[in-house]
Amino acid sequence: MEILTIQPFLDYYDKVRERTLRLIKVVPPSQLDWSYLPGKFSIGDQIRHIATIERYMFAETIAGRKSAYQGCGKELADGYDNVLSFFNELHQQSLDIFRRLSDEDLQRKCTTPGNVEMRIWKWMRFMVEHEIHHRGELYIYLNLLGVKTPPMYGLTSEQVAQNSIPNI
Numbered sequence: 001m002e003i004l005t006i007q008p009f010l011d012y013y014d015k016v017r018e019r020t021l022r023l024i025k026v027v028p029p030s031q032l033d034w035s036y037l038p039g040k041f042s043i044g045d046q047i048r049h050i051a052t053i054e055r056y057m058f059a060e061t062i063a064g065r066k067s068a069y070q071g072c073g074k075e076l077a078d079g080y081d082n083v084l085s086f087f088n089e090l091h092q093q094s095l096d097i098f099r100r101l102s103d104e105d106l107q108r109k110c111t112t113p114g115n116v117e118m119r120i121w122k123w124m125r126f127m128v129e130h131e132i133h134h135r136g137e138l139y140i141y142l143n144l145l146g147v148k149t150p151p152m153y154g155l156t157s158e159q160v161a162q163n164s165i166p167n168i
Contacts (some may be wrong), residue, residue: 012128030081032044045072047087048083049134059097061110
């Protein structure tokens with residue numbers, strides 16, 4: 001999928017973020033620091049990581065600057081309300097950068113932290129894939145904790161099967 005115009009992409013990305021936020025809103029505040037293994041991202045780290053990578057790596061490089069990503073630790077935001085505010089604030093900062101892009105800018109190249117030159121539209125596509133990847137990890141984390149998670153598109157797998165015809 002090539003991104004040719006910025007506004008339809010931003011509309012799509014808004015829907016992706018809505019699904020991520022719907023999941024984050026079921027995180028029990030008492031489980032924010034939980035991780036499945038010592039040394040692995042906690043739930044809070046996952047949320048901060050989505051925010052900081054979007055803002056400090058993707059948005060910075062799209063704006064023509066070097067990546068400024070420095071991690072996703074508790075020192076950035078601690079406690080559920082602070083993490084959620086941090087997540088939303090960095091997203092707004094990123095959107096401010098993305099909204100300044102013209103359709104022509106999508107064809108410009110940016111330099112990734114790996115020193116690869118890439119068209120901005122492709123880098124933006126990677127940004128969405130990155131968020132979805134970490135959202136999937138959050139689903140697993142929450143399921144391991146027994147937290148009921150929202151279905152992605154309104155129906156559970158069981159409801160889709162119930163509303164479908166038999167596969168012959």
